[in-house]
Amino acid sequence: SILARLDRPVVLVGLMGAGKSCIGKRLASHLGLPFVDADREIEIAAGGCTIPEIFAMHGEAAFRDGERRVIQRLLGNPVHILATGGGAFVDPNTRALVKERGLSIWIRADLDLLVKRVSRRNNRPLLQNVDPRTKLAELMTLRDPFYAEADIIVDSADGPPEVTLGRVLEAL
Numbered sequence: 234s235i236l237a238r239l240d241r242p243v244v245l246v247g248l249m250g251a252g253k254s255c256i257g258k259r260l261a262s263h264l265g266l267p268f269v270d271a272d273r274e275i276e277i278a279a280g281g282c283t284i285p286e287i288f289a290m291h292g293e294a295a296f297r298d299g300e301r302r303v304i305q306r307l308l309g310n311p312v313h314i315l316a317t318g319g320g321a322f323v324d325p326n327t328r329a330l331v332k333e334r335g336l337s338i339w340i341r342a343d344l345d346l347l348v349k350r351v352s353r354r355n356n357r358p359l360l361q362n363v364d365p366r367t368k369l370a371e372l373m374t375l376r377d378p379f380y381a382e383a384d385i386i387v388d389s390a391d392g393p394p395e396v397t398l399g400r401v402l403e404a405l
């Protein structure tokens with residue numbers, strides 16, 4: 234079984250709107266494993282400040298440092314499903330930690346799907362005061378080469394999450 238073979242945390246990576254948290258929660262409940270959202274853990278570590286507040290008060294570089302520390306700590310936990318923020322696997326240090334201690338899965342989605350999904354929530358500092366499609370296209374160009382270093386690549390389906398979940402289970 235998948236569960237018997239998993240010896241490391243499963244780490245979901247990919248752009249904002251790809252569905253990392255959505256698929257991560259479903260994967261965890263399917264396998265009976267804990268689900269952890271790195272962004273939520275960063276907010277807790279920041280004393281309850283939200284991600285936009287952390288960006289506004291301390292800047293992106295400080296956020297990345299905090300993100301790396303939190304992910305490093307979480308990777309020490311027993312097998313679980315970890316959803317990361319879109320920039321985590323792009324940071325060289327965080328990526329090295331995830332590659333060393335986790336099983337990484339890139340949840341890949343095309344631009345139309347990302348745009349559709351991010352428009353549902355407006356809590357992403359990198360998408361404030363910019364055209365989301367332009368910004369996401371730019372981030373895809375910059376980041377896809379790093380996401381491609383993940384152990385497993387799964388295409389996000391434009392449909393019920395169960396379809397993407399099925400693809401993840403097949404790949405594991």
Ligand code: S3P
Nearest residue numbers: 248249272284318319320357358
């Ligand atoms: C970021 C993605 C966000 C969050 C922060 C920065 C990024 O997470 O970590 O706003 O750099 O792509 P999601 O991918 O969960 O939206």
